[in-house]
Amino acid sequence: MSDLRPLFAPRGVAVVGASRDPGKLGAVMARSLGRFPGTVVGVNARDADPAAGRFATVAEAAAASPDPIDLAVLCVPAAVSARALADAARAGVRAALVCSGGYAEAGGEGGDHQDALVAAARDAGVALLGPNTSGFLVPARGLTASFVPGVAAVPAGPVAVVAASGGVNHALTFLLAAAGVGVSLAVGLGNAAGVTAADVLAHLAADDGTRAVALHVESVTDGPALVAAVRAATARVPVVALVVGRTDVADFARSHTGALATSWRTTRAALRAAGAVLVDDERQLVDAVTALSALRLPACADPGVGVVTAQAGPGLLHVDGLRGRGVPVPPLTGGTRAALSGLLPPLTYQANPVDTGRPDPVFGRVLATVAADPAVDLVSVYALAEPDVLDLPAAVAQLAGAPAVVGLGGPPEQVGPQRQALRGLGVPALDGPTALTVAVTALVDDARAQARRAARGTAPPPRQVPVPSRDLDEDEAKTLLGRLGIATPPRRACADRAEAHRALAELPGPLAVKLLDAAVTHKSDVGGVHLGVRDAADLDAALDALEAVGAARFLVESMAPPGVDLVAGASRDPVFGPVVLVGLGGVVAEALADVAVTPAPVGAQEAAALADGLAGRALLDGFRGGPVADRAALGAVLAALGDLLVASPGIDGVEVNPLRVTADGLLALDAVLTLTTKEAAP
């Protein structure tokens, strides 16, 4: 990765393509850079005026500049940008920002222009941001390299914005500023032909001024690099990620940055596994980093939230929201409730949420009492600004550093100062019950992610199994599952009818009798499966039928008891590599696309939690008298399937369908293994 300090902390900046026309990009850029305390020079070969700070070449500008020119902002047509970059590099420039479009996103010659630009940057060792982006800003350095000059009003602060899109970068920074939160760095990557999100994350991992990262993702080219960068960054600062493309917007997205939108589900799963907190829209992103830039909980697998509300109605909206997002609002202990009953009038609800009624001077003691409850890791407070009766910052100060987050309603002239006073106490303040809910959820999700990271260190290494050199039939695939520790029903692979009849005698019935052929992956579709075989007559009928569809070998197997069918598998995502998936079986679940996915390798404990992401998870917990899934065993199965792919490049995918939840445990009833390079069966 290239050093990004010349880009984000340059000593001098040259605007190449500076213009006198105030509407031109070069002129707008020069205005944006007007407050930069270092050197800013213009370069325009056809309109040089050194007295006005406009030189014919970067070299001339550099020679006349008191500071080294580290960064060139190229405001020139795509066709000449590679040459301009090379010229600048020869004059000592170490970083380049290219805002204009007409590159890969435009197709045709644009792709060639981008290739030339990237090659020039690589050859010269220049960090290239863009092309096709609105730029970046570093308010603490007075550095606004953006063609939206209004963004210079965004204050310095603890949030770094790393956005795929220049427009989203600006939209986010304006929303953050409105929320009273400033930025350390805000960058739009555009076509990300040089500097990628992973590069910026690596840069931020060493930036003490950044306390939370807002990451906006449209597409991912190098999944492992992004995952590694998020993992490294989250070790120090929380990363909150918004992934675009829940619906199919690939066509428009490609026109936008020249890249296909990556699978939304897999990208989210990979970022989550790497330690990021996921959100659904840019507003939630702002709420989440507003909270996480002021407060980070320690690692905790399941933090409990104590809710204190001065107004019951907004508190109800907040608690309803928390429950809907799976955030625990645990009952308070008897001791806490006894203490609260001494503080609050008897009319109020004190169970968690704690409703104080109209707040009064005991509000701070109520907060401290709730924070002291052993089940409470975070106190969430909602209050309307009522300066006549409540000094909220003073009340919150009574928490003495216990983690807290506040939702605060009121007129701006009251909310603004209280918000800043609260942030001074390390307590983030949001503007309403829903923003508070999103903020609390983010704090809890980040604590959970840290706990998963901590637990991960103890996972055993992947189990090694012999890798097949050709496609496996069902018997061989099940033998392989057995080596992975995955249970299957008793079975016999039978080369002829006599062997099948011996199997009938030996195996507990009733039996399934199937065509056994590695070349036939969808046996049911060709009449290759016969169920409920109980006696010799049944068996002969089944064998007749199988021979009629061409079966030369048979699999005879005890039928599994009834239960809930799952689908479990592992496959190779083109961007992120091996992933594990689990879903409910059957056509209804399939129609609902009710599947959860996570990157492999994954530990058994973490994989066990994967099923909690299924909409139909109730079916795993003894729904309507059905069996209860052994979650630990399910986690072990999923982890083993993931390990198989990680350890075996020759295997492209494995699908266990169905994996049946029975009263006696999990059973793999069928399995298909796909090899990366298919070879003809011998």
Next chain:
Amino acid sequence: MSDLRPLFAPRGVAVVGASRDPGKLGAVMARSLGRFPGTVVGVNARDADPAAGRFATVAEAAAASPDPIDLAVLCVPAAVSARALADAARAGVRAALVCSGGYAEAGGEGGDHQDALVAAARDAGVALLGPNTSGFLVPARGLTASFVPGVAAVPAGPVAVVAASGGVNHALTFLLAAAGVGVSLAVGLGNAAGVTAADVLAHLAADDGTRAVALHVESVTDGPALVAAVRAATARVPVVALVVGRTDVADFARSHTGALATSWRTTRAALRAAGAVLVDDERQLVDAVTALSALRLPACADPGVGVVTAQAGPGLLHVDGLRGRGVPVPPLTGGTRAALSGLLPPLTYQANPVDTGRPDPVFGRVLATVAADPAVDLVSVYALAEPDVLDLPAAVAQLAGAPAVVGLGGPPEQVGPQRQALRGLGVPALDGPTALTVAVTALVDDARAQARRAARGTAPPPRQVPVPSRDLDEDEAKTLLGRLGIATPPRRACADRAEAHRALAELPGPLAVKLLDAAVTHKSDVGGVHLGVRDAADLDAALDALEAVGAARFLVESMAPPGVDLVAGASRDPVFGPVVLVGLGGVVAEALADVAVTPAPVGAQEAAALADGLAGRALLDGFRGGPVADRAALGAVLAALGDLLVASPGIDGVEVNPLRVTADGLLALDAVLTLTTKEAAP
């Protein structure tokens, strides 16, 4: 309903329980009312000081007042509030606000105090708001009757807030003010012991100053009254409803207003059917009324949205959001695209969304071109404020009144004036891509609701069927379904084995043979169902088994072809009355609680759309080679079941389970009818 003008447009106001102690409720109320241009007097029997405007009784205050005292704000303990109200009424007061708690929400004596207060109000013909609310405000009248004085800063404007909770009322008005939108009336109902949401909606239906209503609902006592009020209000102004209680928060909710939270799903369905737009949280509520108070689309079953974005990234977030919410972003016609290609550089995406790239003076012509497309009913615009290159209000003015909504990012000093200028053009402005998405969705949902209302006028009256006087067995229930036009498989009710064998000969096989007894509603659970009966031996075995479980009569029926099983039914909701429901059959769908509900009566066309609300709706459209459901027939079935309950008070519920989607149409395979008053079978 009582006249609410004395409450919301009083000529004079008395604060009963006025206090010199600035922290007391009476003192805070007096401060809040300080800007009211009409008469405000204090009443305090123990601390009268007429020279300071504090009288011993309301009568004395009224006698000394230049204006009639229409409204009494009672700041007295619960135990004496009924007497205080009666006293005030005798002095001519016509409306009362009771903010304090200690009534039904507190339990015990509180319920008695509330009963007494309500009785006093009823006897005196006084409109009672509260108790247990923070009050209301009418900024255009300078009237702030709230114990949160800061709310006096909220400007007058076109949105009415009708909130179950006083706290939510204030939280919403502050959020609206921050969004640049003022209120015509903002009221928190508290315990709603007198004035209900329905009453306020009826008041607003005649208020020309209100252009949109934000309705917050925690519980509903009188469902039909609320539905009627929403229906009447939405004929003139859009109503946007937020219903609390997606998760189980009933315990806390009851402590809050003394009422059980009503079924979230049914409440939402009833409000939607009445014409309201539904949202998921208070932030969406603000976005929706921000839009609908500036712009209402005409009735339209499926309005198309043309998206124009000056920045592709935020545009992508917006379009992804719209698609996820089912808002159509239709392709533009060839003519429109030809016109756009003459306006925009070739690099930009022009298919819808239309990405202008960096905006320039043609932006207004792009907007007008998109608005002129026959597929476009609303133009949605996102842009960052870039005053150097784009005068957004001037560009939007080129739409010449075509419906449009804008998302606008930038520093507040640029956004604020542009937002007001846009609203002056009838174009609402939101602060980001997601707020814009919510606003567009609300505009579209309201247009669809108006279209449903218009279509509803043509629905035929409910079909009358004879109402049974006792529980029906399956054969009788299916006969009744037949009268409703619902198809069932061929069947015979058989009194003995001989009749069953005749049925075997007559009916197309294979057959289902079932126990026939009105007293047994879950036949499968007692071994009362035998399937796949093909011959006399099968039949005898089935009859033997049925007799063994006590069957005296049998239902012999042709088995239906395979297909997708639904559950369809109608039942009586305790709050809203008859409702119709449809869901997917089977245990997976049951675990997912994938059910859609709507009040009855409902027209067949509207009922047909109900299935679009199912998560598993793909199963109805020929999923994996399955049958395609005849949606019109499904709508007719649901409408008929609803009509049955509406026309037949003696029927408590009817459930068709399964209702099978087959290649030959819908078939009711089983049906259970429940009577309101159960009588012993003869």
